[in-house]
Amino acid sequence: MSKIHNEVLIVGGGPTGLIMAHELLRRRVPVRVIEKRQGPSHTTRAMTIHARSMEMFEHIGLAHRLEEVCLECPGNIYHFPHLSEEEQPRTDYRVLPTRFPFYYKINQNDFEQVLREHLFAQYSLRPEYQTELTGLVDRGDVVEATIQLPNGSSEQIAYPWVVGCDGVRSFVRDAAGIAFVGEEVAVMSMMDVPLTNVTFDDTWMNYYFNKDLFMNCTKLPGKYWRIYMSEPTGEYVYAKNQRQAFQDVADKLGIGFTVGEPEWVTAWQIRNNIAERYRTGRMLICGDASHVHSPSGGQGMNGCMQDAFNLGWKLAAIWNGAAEESILDSYERERKPIGEQISEGAMATHEIVMGFGIEPQDRLHYTREPGWEAKTINLVSGLSHNYVAVTQSPDGITAVAGPNPGERAPDALLVREPQKRVYDVLRHPQFTLLVIPGKDEERHVALGRAIRDELDRRFPGQVAGCLISGRSDGGFDFDHLVPDETGEVRERYQVGDEGRILLIRPDLYLGAACLPEEGASISEYLEQWFTPRVDAAPIVCAPVLAA
Incomplete structure (x- = not known):
């Protein structure tokens, strides 16, 4: 038997893993966070923090710092090409019944840095980078982990609990034998880039689309804009010259800006997947390891962090002897339906802006349904999520x-x-x-x-x-x-x-x-x-x- 470390092993040092660590540490549960990346990320993927997440951050003492590194976004504008600017549908978050009636735009690398700084300041904890989980076996009362260290050597250590916050390709999920059911729904690329000749109101998130192309654009904190781009063939998404591809799509959609030299570009397959279950014995999965969906609406990172906010206090109660293991059954029972709601809401927006092959005027009816705006903003903000x-x-x-x-x-x-x-x-x-x-x-x-x-x-x-x-x-x-x-x-x-x-x-x-x-x-x-x-x-x- 491997030596036993009396701490919770958290696999993944992104936002989900960092919130998981925080929720355990504030309840005096020792943790170890390992991350296979070479070091802290300097690029940004997710970029939105919604109202329910800000309420969580206010609760744990981080809201004030996030307000210093974020930009407020009042909501989304859907630019249907056959409508005037005054007629364009909007989802305006400024009516939400919360102290945070908007959503925040932030560079994910800056956001993760805020979380890391808070964890180190409060609990002297930092993620262990270049440290990769390569083996995982549930031994009943412990989970035996094989971990590759930065120097290339490996160690075998048994932990009472392992939480996989390790993303879409989760090693923990695979080791736990949990199916990840779903399908590819589109391909997308995104770019952080300087722009000139911007004529739209870039405080909002602006969705532009026609029958076969999609692009959305907004200003990030600092000197860059974030642009997402999608189309059904991959011709532009996987083009060798991404700067020119983004410019071509922007021109075809009549947006009017000039694309500068990108700071960062990436492309990926949009998938709509959810895990068959969220736990096998003493192995749990959290965040993107348990559900992934279209980025429409920007709910992904928020839902992932809320998973950790739900699981953290329950796992701590078991650790501290206040609860039985059966309390963990409520984690999947409560959060899996939320993951399904997030996927449903994301796909509803996806059909409006990326319903390729359908003329935009034939998608407009989605935005004309009674209560569409109120339902959308309450769902996407997380305020309507419930148990x-x-x-x-x-x-x-x-x-x-x-x-x-x-x-x-x-x-x-x-x-x-x-x-x-x-x-x-x-x-x-x-x-x-x-x-x-x-x-x-x-x-x-x-x-x-x-x-x-x-x-x-x-x-x-x-x-x-x-x-x-x-x-x-x-x-x-x-x-x-x-x-x-x-x-x-x-x-x-x-x-x-x-x-x-x-x-x-x-x-x-x-x-x-x-x-x-x-x-x-x-x-x-x-x-x-x-x-x-x-x-x-x-x-x-x-x-x-x-x-």
Whole structure:
């Protein structure tokens, strides 16, 4: 048997692997990140960060740095050649109900650098480059990995868990025997390049197309523009002189700019694939290793990072002895449908802009369908992704108004000065119990306090309680007590005189919602995630307090 390293092996040092490492390290789980690339990338592939990802980055303390290296993009313009500029369909993200009503444009190499700097500053961790996984065998209680080191030698080490964040050609996925089902849907090339004679509004993402050609263009941070180009034959995508090929396509589409000397060019096959499953024993896959799709809409990197945000706290709970391995079943159950939604949404946009062989005017009807823009921006931004269909609520609980369990937990301003929001209250690695009293405030606060204390006894260290109230005598200390000065939280969670108990998951989704009198159901809900203490039997809150 190989020597055992008591850490999680993360294969892949891109955005997915770095978020996976962060989510484990912030919960005191040791990790090792290996990456076969020669070093940090100096080129950019993915280039968009959407609202749900920015909410995640605000949660983990990175949003402020990203704002310094990104450009805001209000949305997409679809340039149908038979329409005037005023008639062109748009997907305008500025109406989204979030602190980030837009999406960010960023060079992926700059983005990865921000993630690496944060990991090293907070946890003294860096990816190990020129370090390649060459063998992987599940031995039951450990996974034995063969790893080639930068000097050419190999080592065999056993790890309790291995997470494959190693992309479309995932070694971990293949070693785990997981099928990657799908098909090629197009070929595409992209270029980062200086442009002159730009006449379109390059703050937007601009889609240009005709029956047989597609190109989209936008300005990146710095001196370059990003251009994507696709066509059905490969004549332009794989042309030897890529600068001239991009210029020819731009001219045929009437865009008008002049292509300079490219900084970087690449071409690839667009595939629409999803993994048959996300786990085999102690080997898990995450991000592009589990799903890949058309880049239309720019959802790929965002969905991948959200996979890691979902998996991280669950794997940490197992590592720290708070949960059984069965908690990992929820990872595939929750994230695979999201991967399918992302693929469906990407292909819907793909059919509009890359429906080759069909005249553009015959694709326009997609953008005229009722609710098309709202559905698109909510899906692509990630705000509408949810786990409602697979969320298990306790039996017999009274249905309450507001977001459904499994939906994104809305943010809301609580205090204007000094500013405090609901998402500030959630900024920690645990579940959050929000107690929002109604008309019978004193009793509801007492119920909330009893529920908090019960969760502390049964699930120690897993839940942080917070009272949203002006009461200073409610048994919640200064760090766990916030007044509601604006009423936004009551509006967005639809809380009336009846009051509310809310449980927010570590990944910013609503886990459970109930009336204060039914607070015992929160403990029942948590039993699906964590192993309760044997010596801490559940308490039925309301009758005890009424006695």
